[in-house]
Amino acid sequence: MNIYWEGFRTFFKIGCFTLGGGYAMIPLIEEEVVNRKKWLTKEDFLDLMAISQTLPGVFAVNFSIYIGYKLRRLRGSLILALGTILPSFLIILTIAMFFATFADNQIIAAIFKGIRPAIVALIAAPCINLARAAHIKLTNVWLPVFTALAIWIFGVSPIYIIILVAVGGFLYGKLVQPDNK
Amino acid sequence: MIYLQLFIAFFKIGLFGFGGGYAMLSLIQGEVVTAHHWISTSQFTDIVAISQMTPGPIGINSATYVGYAAASNAGFSNGMAILGSAMATFAVVLPSFLLMIFVIKIFHKYHNHPVVNTMLSVLRPTVVGLIAAAALLLMTPENFSTPNESAWQFYISIFLFLVTFLGTQVMHINPIRMICYCGFAGLLLYY
Incomplete structure (x- = not known):
């Protein structure tokens, strides 16, 4: 299979399952990239963790850029980053387009009144x-x-x-x- | 020029967003709520809530959402708002590209360098402060109400805050499930 397509698919999949923030998907990426596809060695992966934590920016995107670059230089990193970003871009864009009409709905408003304090607690907790x-x-x-x-x-x-x-x-x-x- | 403003704001967020999603929140809030007034505090909290329930990093999610909302609020059509969304998302990942490729080329030379290690050892505690600030900034009347405005909502909010904090920290309840419980509580108590 074409390496670009395979890389894109792998990171699109990772992007689809990144619930709960960057650190939650480290085991997922390790399984795909180190154990299954063997694009990186275990040592490479630890180096990559160090770099991604040091650098600013979105953790998952930093990961995909690094791996893409290792595989096929700039073009590889562009394609893998696109794969990571695309699922959340499409989902959030859809929500953004329709949320304004939902937000005025009494039921939705009540639900979000309950959710907001919980979100503040989830941010404070870590x-x-x-x-x-x-x-x-x-x-x-x-x-x-x-x-x-x-x-x-x-x-x-x-x-x-x-x-x-x-x-x-x-x-x-x-x-x-x-x-x- | 809304597109240029979006680009600059999210480029800054991508460039200085150290320490992962939550640490980026205070940065994102500083730009999109405090500096540019593209969205309100409660809208911002809603985006965080949506980000928790949908896949994807918070940095990308907020860029996509705010890019759309800002262009849309400025009176642009749907298609132009999607362009704003794409612009903000592109801007937030661009610094990662530039820095990552730069670092791949020089990393092995400076990895474990004492000066780099010292910088990291002071940046890590700072990141904890950034996250605390994000939480404090969201404790507003918009999100919690006040005893005068609506005592009912205020005390329920405090209660849900404490339950979520203890539930996820002490009882290790899954955060997404916790959000669903609180949404259900809101539905029962407010509707």
Whole structure:
């Protein structure tokens, strides 16, 4: 089978089943790409995880770009990324076109009144697990607290905070602990 | 020029969206609700809800939805609104392309470099702060009501918030199922 078509189909399938955000589909991608298609070795896959977590942007798309590039350079990455994006693009576009007419419906409005507080809770909840994974201790707990308050109370754009922290981290790593291996 | 604005806003979101879907939320909200007023806070929460229930990354979903809604609210026809949707989606993934291909070429040289590691060790806790901010920004009267405006809705909202938080964290209930329960509660209590 044509490698472009096979890559597109594989990532279209992954895009269709990415319920609940990027991290949920890591096992799915590993099964397809490492075990079944053998496009990447296990070591490649771990490298790819590191890169995708380091870089900004949508996790699943970063994955498909990397694998596509490994397979067939730029054209491969374009086709695989398109496969990942297309399912959600089509589904959301359909919803966007009809949601306005639904939103005024009394029943839909009542359902969404119940759902909204739940969504806020779902966003707040991962903070606890992630705080553990990010090694937050007494020495660096000011970073997330300062970040959250600056955005919430003072309306600072998150973009400035990310730039500030990245530059601060760079200078700290370069000047304060240059021998740290 | 709405298309150019959409392109710039979502290019920025793609470029600075570190730490995955939830961390991107405060960025997306900053651009589309606070800066450009393309959609309201409650519409934004609805998009997050829809994103949770449909497949696909939140970054793509919100770009697709907001691109359509913004062009449509600006008075463009359906076809032109679909173009806005495609434009925003393209803009949010473009930085990934540029950065990813750049990094593939230099990655093995700088992987595990001490300076890169230090940068990552400060960016990770910051990302937790970004997610917390996204949650705090959504705790608005639009989403929760207020005791004065509608005490009934306010206390139900607080209750559903707590139940969802504990249900997913302590009892490990599937989030999608939790959303369905809350939607059903809303239907029973408000309709």
